[in-house]
Amino acid sequence: MTQAAVRVENLWKAFGRQVAVAGVDLTLPAGKFVGLVGPNGAGKTTTLSMVTGLLRPDRGTVEVVGQDVWRDPAEVKARIGVLPEGLRLFERLSGRELLAYTGRLRGLPGTEVDKRATQLLDVLDLAGAQHKLVVDYSTGMRKKIGLAAALLHNPEVLFLDEPFEGVDPVSAQIIRGVLERYTASGATVVFSSHVMELVESLCDWVAVMAAGRIRAQGPLAEVRGEAPTLQQAFLELVGANGRDTGSDLDWLGGGTR
Numbered sequence: 001m002t003q004a005a006v007r008v009e010n011l012w013k014a015f016g017r018q019v020a021v022a023g024v025d026l027t028l029p030a031g032k033f034v035g036l037v038g039p040n041g042a043g044k045t046t047t048l049s050m051v052t053g054l055l056r057p058d059r060g061t062v063e064v065v066g067q068d069v070w071r072d073p074a075e076v077k078a079r080i081g082v083l084p085e086g087l088r089l090f091e092r093l094s095g096r097e098l099l100a101y102t103g104r105l106r107g108l109p110g111t112e113v114d115k116r117a118t119q120l121l122d123v124l125d126l127a128g129a130q131h132k133l134v135v136d137y138s139t140g141m142r143k144k145i146g147l148a149a150a151l152l153h154n155p156e157v158l159f160l161d162e163p164f165e166g167v168d169p170v171s172a173q174i175i176r177g178v179l180e181r182y183t184a185s186g187a188t189v190v191f192s193s194h195v196m197e198l199v200e201s202l203c204d205w206v207a208v209m210a211a212g213r214i215r216a217q218g219p220l221a222e223v224r225g226e227a228p229t230l231q232q233a234f235l236e237l238v239g240a241n242g243r244d245t246g247s248d249l250d251w252l253g254g255g256t257r
Protein backbone atom coordinates (compact mmCIF):
# COMPACT_ATOMS: atom_id res chain seq x y z
CA MET A 1 0.00 0.00 0.00
CA THR A 2 1.27 3.46 -0.89
CA GLN A 3 1.98 5.90 1.92
CA ALA A 4 -0.79 8.38 2.72
CA ALA A 5 0.04 11.99 1.88
CA VAL A 6 -2.60 13.19 4.32
CA ARG A 7 -4.22 11.39 7.22
CA VAL A 8 -6.88 13.18 9.23
CA GLU A 9 -8.67 11.70 12.23
CA ASN A 10 -11.73 13.01 13.98
CA LEU A 11 -11.11 16.65 13.10
CA TRP A 12 -13.39 19.28 14.64
CA LYS A 13 -13.67 23.05 14.44
CA ALA A 14 -16.40 25.39 15.66
CA PHE A 15 -16.65 29.16 15.33
CA GLY A 16 -18.81 30.10 18.32
CA ARG A 17 -21.92 27.96 17.93
CA GLN A 18 -21.31 27.30 14.25
CA VAL A 19 -19.71 23.87 13.85
CA ALA A 20 -17.74 24.14 10.60
CA VAL A 21 -15.99 20.75 10.69
CA ALA A 22 -17.71 17.92 12.55
CA GLY A 23 -15.49 14.88 12.91
CA VAL A 24 -13.68 14.55 9.59
CA ASP A 25 -11.67 11.42 8.81
CA LEU A 26 -9.65 11.49 5.61
CA THR A 27 -6.91 9.36 4.11
CA LEU A 28 -5.47 10.77 0.90
CA PRO A 29 -2.94 8.65 -1.00
CA ALA A 30 0.39 10.06 -2.13
CA GLY A 31 1.04 10.72 -5.82
CA LYS A 32 -2.61 11.42 -6.63
CA PHE A 33 -4.61 14.35 -7.86
CA VAL A 34 -7.19 14.70 -5.09
CA GLY A 35 -10.36 16.80 -5.30
CA LEU A 36 -12.17 17.99 -2.17
CA VAL A 37 -15.66 18.94 -3.25
CA GLY A 38 -18.70 20.20 -1.40
CA PRO A 39 -21.39 22.87 -1.46
CA ASN A 40 -20.84 26.40 -0.13
CA GLY A 41 -20.20 26.35 3.59
CA ALA A 42 -19.45 22.59 3.65
CA GLY A 43 -16.22 23.18 5.60
CA LYS A 44 -13.65 22.68 2.84
CA THR A 45 -11.63 25.83 3.53
CA THR A 46 -11.73 25.26 7.28
CA THR A 47 -10.52 21.68 6.79
CA LEU A 48 -7.72 22.69 4.41
CA SER A 49 -6.65 25.46 6.81
CA MET A 50 -6.32 22.95 9.67
CA VAL A 51 -4.53 20.43 7.46
CA THR A 52 -1.97 23.00 6.34
CA GLY A 53 -1.17 24.36 9.79
CA LEU A 54 -2.98 27.68 9.34
CA LEU A 55 -5.87 27.10 11.76
CA ARG A 56 -5.63 25.14 15.00
CA PRO A 57 -8.25 22.36 15.28
CA ASP A 58 -10.49 22.10 18.35
CA ARG A 59 -9.92 18.36 18.29
CA GLY A 60 -8.42 15.65 16.10
CA THR A 61 -5.11 14.85 14.47
CA VAL A 62 -3.61 15.74 11.12
CA GLU A 63 -0.63 14.01 9.57
CA VAL A 64 0.94 15.20 6.33
CA VAL A 65 3.69 13.08 4.76
CA GLY A 66 3.76 11.05 7.96
CA GLN A 67 4.29 14.02 10.30
CA ASP A 68 1.93 15.44 12.86
CA VAL A 69 1.12 18.93 11.58
CA TRP A 70 0.21 20.43 14.94
CA ARG A 71 3.16 18.95 16.84
CA ASP A 72 5.63 20.73 14.57
CA PRO A 73 3.92 23.01 12.02
CA ALA A 74 7.19 24.54 10.77
CA GLU A 75 8.63 21.16 9.88
CA VAL A 76 5.55 20.19 7.87
CA LYS A 77 5.24 23.61 6.24
CA ALA A 78 8.73 23.16 4.78
CA ARG A 79 7.45 20.12 2.88
CA ILE A 80 4.15 21.46 1.57
CA GLY A 81 2.96 24.25 -0.70
CA VAL A 82 -0.28 26.14 -0.12
CA LEU A 83 -2.42 28.37 -2.30
CA PRO A 84 -5.01 29.53 0.23
CA GLU A 85 -8.42 31.04 -0.43
CA GLY A 86 -8.41 34.83 -0.64
CA LEU A 87 -4.66 34.70 -1.06
CA ARG A 88 -2.94 37.73 0.43
CA LEU A 89 0.20 38.65 -1.46
CA PHE A 90 2.81 41.34 -0.99
CA GLU A 91 1.08 43.80 -3.29
CA ARG A 92 3.95 46.26 -3.60
CA LEU A 93 6.40 43.70 -4.92
CA SER A 94 6.61 42.76 -8.57
CA GLY A 95 5.84 39.15 -9.48
CA ARG A 96 9.54 38.38 -9.79
CA GLU A 97 10.38 40.10 -6.49
CA LEU A 98 7.64 38.11 -4.80
CA LEU A 99 9.19 34.86 -6.00
CA ALA A 100 12.70 36.00 -5.03
CA TYR A 101 11.46 36.88 -1.54
CA THR A 102 9.51 33.61 -1.16
CA GLY A 103 12.49 31.57 -2.32
CA ARG A 104 14.80 33.18 0.21
CA LEU A 105 12.22 32.67 2.97
CA ARG A 106 12.21 29.02 1.99
CA GLY A 107 15.99 28.94 2.42
CA LEU A 108 16.86 28.33 -1.22
CA PRO A 109 20.13 29.73 -2.60
CA GLY A 110 19.69 32.92 -4.66
CA THR A 111 20.89 31.43 -7.94
CA GLU A 112 18.49 28.50 -7.61
CA VAL A 113 15.62 30.87 -6.82
CA ASP A 114 16.44 32.93 -9.93
CA LYS A 115 16.53 29.85 -12.12
CA ARG A 116 13.29 28.39 -10.81
CA ALA A 117 11.51 31.76 -10.85
CA THR A 118 12.44 32.31 -14.50
CA GLN A 119 11.16 28.87 -15.44
CA LEU A 120 7.92 29.19 -13.48
CA LEU A 121 7.23 32.69 -14.84
CA ASP A 122 7.78 31.34 -18.36
CA VAL A 123 5.64 28.23 -18.00
CA LEU A 124 2.82 30.17 -16.32
CA ASP A 125 2.92 32.83 -19.04
CA LEU A 126 3.83 35.58 -16.59
CA ALA A 127 7.24 36.49 -18.00
CA GLY A 128 5.81 39.61 -19.65
CA ALA A 129 4.29 40.77 -16.34
CA GLN A 130 7.16 39.81 -14.06
CA HIS A 131 8.16 43.42 -13.33
CA LYS A 132 4.61 44.64 -12.82
CA LEU A 133 3.49 45.15 -9.21
CA VAL A 134 1.28 42.36 -7.87
CA VAL A 135 -1.35 44.97 -6.92
CA ASP A 136 -1.89 45.49 -10.66
CA TYR A 137 -2.30 41.78 -11.44
CA SER A 138 -5.66 40.38 -12.56
CA THR A 139 -7.39 37.62 -10.56
CA GLY A 140 -6.01 34.92 -12.84
CA MET A 141 -2.50 36.38 -12.70
CA ARG A 142 -2.68 36.43 -8.91
CA LYS A 143 -3.63 32.75 -8.87
CA LYS A 144 -0.72 31.97 -11.16
CA ILE A 145 1.90 33.91 -9.19
CA GLY A 146 0.49 32.38 -5.99
CA LEU A 147 0.88 28.95 -7.55
CA ALA A 148 4.45 29.75 -8.61
CA ALA A 149 5.26 30.84 -5.04
CA ALA A 150 3.70 27.64 -3.66
CA LEU A 151 5.75 25.45 -6.04
CA LEU A 152 9.09 27.21 -5.80
CA HIS A 153 10.55 24.95 -3.09
CA ASN A 154 9.32 21.79 -4.85
CA PRO A 155 6.94 20.65 -2.10
CA GLU A 156 5.84 17.03 -1.66
CA VAL A 157 2.18 17.97 -1.29
CA LEU A 158 0.45 20.99 -2.77
CA PHE A 159 -2.83 22.28 -1.29
CA LEU A 160 -4.92 24.57 -3.45
CA ASP A 161 -8.16 26.23 -2.38
CA GLU A 162 -10.26 26.90 -5.50
CA PRO A 163 -7.24 27.29 -7.81
CA PHE A 164 -9.35 27.75 -10.94
CA GLU A 165 -11.79 30.34 -9.61
CA GLY A 166 -11.67 33.51 -11.68
CA VAL A 167 -9.19 31.97 -14.10
CA ASP A 168 -9.81 32.12 -17.85
CA PRO A 169 -9.74 28.89 -19.93
CA VAL A 170 -6.27 29.54 -21.33
CA SER A 171 -4.73 30.13 -17.89
CA ALA A 172 -6.71 27.18 -16.51
CA GLN A 173 -5.17 24.96 -19.17
CA ILE A 174 -1.69 26.22 -18.26
CA ILE A 175 -2.24 25.63 -14.54
CA ARG A 176 -3.62 22.21 -15.29
CA GLY A 177 -0.55 21.29 -17.35
CA VAL A 178 1.80 22.35 -14.56
CA LEU A 179 -0.15 20.37 -11.96
CA GLU A 180 -0.34 17.24 -14.14
CA ARG A 181 3.38 17.35 -14.64
CA TYR A 182 3.90 17.79 -10.93
CA THR A 183 1.73 14.79 -9.93
CA ALA A 184 3.28 12.64 -12.68
CA SER A 185 6.57 13.03 -10.79
CA GLY A 186 5.01 11.41 -7.68
CA ALA A 187 3.91 14.55 -5.82
CA THR A 188 0.38 15.00 -4.47
CA VAL A 189 -2.12 17.75 -5.25
CA VAL A 190 -5.12 18.35 -3.02
CA PHE A 191 -7.51 20.97 -4.26
CA SER A 192 -10.99 22.17 -3.40
CA SER A 193 -13.51 23.07 -6.05
CA HIS A 194 -17.20 23.43 -6.85
CA VAL A 195 -16.65 22.67 -10.52
CA MET A 196 -17.50 19.00 -10.92
CA GLU A 197 -16.51 18.71 -14.59
CA LEU A 198 -13.07 19.96 -13.67
CA VAL A 199 -12.71 17.57 -10.76
CA GLU A 200 -13.95 14.71 -12.90
CA SER A 201 -11.45 15.41 -15.64
CA LEU A 202 -8.47 16.08 -13.36
CA CYS A 203 -8.75 13.97 -10.23
CA ASP A 204 -8.11 10.31 -9.63
CA TRP A 205 -9.29 10.55 -6.03
CA VAL A 206 -12.24 12.48 -4.61
CA ALA A 207 -13.59 13.38 -1.17
CA VAL A 208 -17.12 14.79 -0.94
CA MET A 209 -17.90 17.02 2.01
CA ALA A 210 -21.23 18.42 3.21
CA ALA A 211 -22.24 20.09 6.47
CA GLY A 212 -18.83 19.58 8.04
CA ARG A 213 -18.59 15.85 7.33
CA ILE A 214 -17.12 13.60 4.67
CA ARG A 215 -19.93 11.91 2.74
CA ALA A 216 -17.74 9.79 0.46
CA GLN A 217 -14.07 9.37 -0.37
CA GLY A 218 -12.13 7.13 -2.68
CA PRO A 219 -11.10 6.67 -6.31
CA LEU A 220 -13.17 8.84 -8.66
CA ALA A 221 -14.95 5.87 -10.30
CA GLU A 222 -15.91 4.48 -6.90
CA VAL A 223 -17.36 7.76 -5.65
CA ARG A 224 -19.22 8.32 -8.95
CA GLY A 225 -20.64 4.78 -8.68
CA GLU A 226 -23.58 4.13 -10.99
CA ALA A 227 -24.26 7.83 -11.57
CA PRO A 228 -23.61 9.07 -15.15
CA THR A 229 -21.53 12.01 -13.93
CA LEU A 230 -19.77 13.13 -10.78
CA GLN A 231 -22.19 16.06 -10.69
CA GLN A 232 -25.13 13.64 -10.37
CA ALA A 233 -23.36 11.54 -7.74
CA PHE A 234 -22.49 14.73 -5.86
CA LEU A 235 -26.08 16.02 -5.86
CA GLU A 236 -27.27 12.69 -4.49
CA LEU A 237 -24.53 12.53 -1.85
CA VAL A 238 -25.19 16.03 -0.54
CA GLY A 239 -28.96 15.50 -0.72
CA ALA A 240 -29.61 18.28 -3.24
CA ASN A 241 -31.37 16.22 -5.92
CA GLY A 242 -34.94 17.32 -6.49
CA ARG A 243 -34.48 20.45 -4.33
CA ASP A 244 -36.97 23.23 -5.16
CA THR A 245 -35.25 25.53 -7.65
CA GLY A 246 -37.30 28.61 -6.94
CA SER A 247 -40.95 27.91 -7.79
CA ASP A 248 -41.89 30.60 -5.21
CA LEU A 249 -40.19 33.26 -7.30
CA ASP A 250 -43.26 33.68 -9.50
CA TRP A 251 -42.64 37.46 -9.72
CA LEU A 252 -39.21 36.95 -11.33
CA GLY A 253 -39.01 37.49 -15.10
CA GLY A 254 -41.76 38.33 -17.56
CA GLY A 255 -41.12 42.09 -17.39
CA THR A 256 -43.95 43.02 -14.93
CA ARG A 257 -42.94 44.91 -11.83
Ligand SMILES: Nc1ncnc2c1ncn2[C@@H]1O[C@H](COP(=O)(O)OP(=O)(O)OP(=O)(O)O)[C@@H](O)[C@H]1O
Nearest residue numbers: 015018019020038039040041042043044045046047
Ligand atom coordinates in the same frame (compact mmCIF):
# COMPACT_ATOMS: atom_id res chain seq x y z
N1 LIG B 1 -13.74 32.65 10.64
C1 LIG B 1 -14.99 32.20 10.70
N2 LIG B 1 -15.84 32.68 11.62
C2 LIG B 1 -17.12 32.22 11.71
N3 LIG B 1 -17.64 31.26 10.93
C3 LIG B 1 -16.83 30.74 9.99
C4 LIG B 1 -15.47 31.18 9.82
N4 LIG B 1 -14.91 30.47 8.80
C5 LIG B 1 -15.87 29.64 8.36
N5 LIG B 1 -17.02 29.79 9.07
C6 LIG B 1 -18.27 29.04 8.89
O1 LIG B 1 -17.93 27.66 8.84
C7 LIG B 1 -18.69 27.00 7.84
C8 LIG B 1 -17.73 26.33 6.84
O2 LIG B 1 -17.07 27.36 6.09
P1 LIG B 1 -15.94 27.04 5.01
O3 LIG B 1 -15.43 28.37 4.53
O4 LIG B 1 -14.97 26.10 5.59
O5 LIG B 1 -16.78 26.30 3.88
P2 LIG B 1 -16.39 26.00 2.35
O6 LIG B 1 -16.81 24.60 2.11
O7 LIG B 1 -14.98 26.34 2.10
O8 LIG B 1 -17.37 27.00 1.59
P3 LIG B 1 -17.22 27.73 0.14
O9 LIG B 1 -17.28 26.66 -0.87
O10 LIG B 1 -18.45 28.61 0.11
O11 LIG B 1 -15.93 28.49 0.17
C9 LIG B 1 -19.62 28.03 7.23
O12 LIG B 1 -20.87 27.94 7.86
C10 LIG B 1 -18.94 29.35 7.56
O13 LIG B 1 -19.90 30.38 7.71
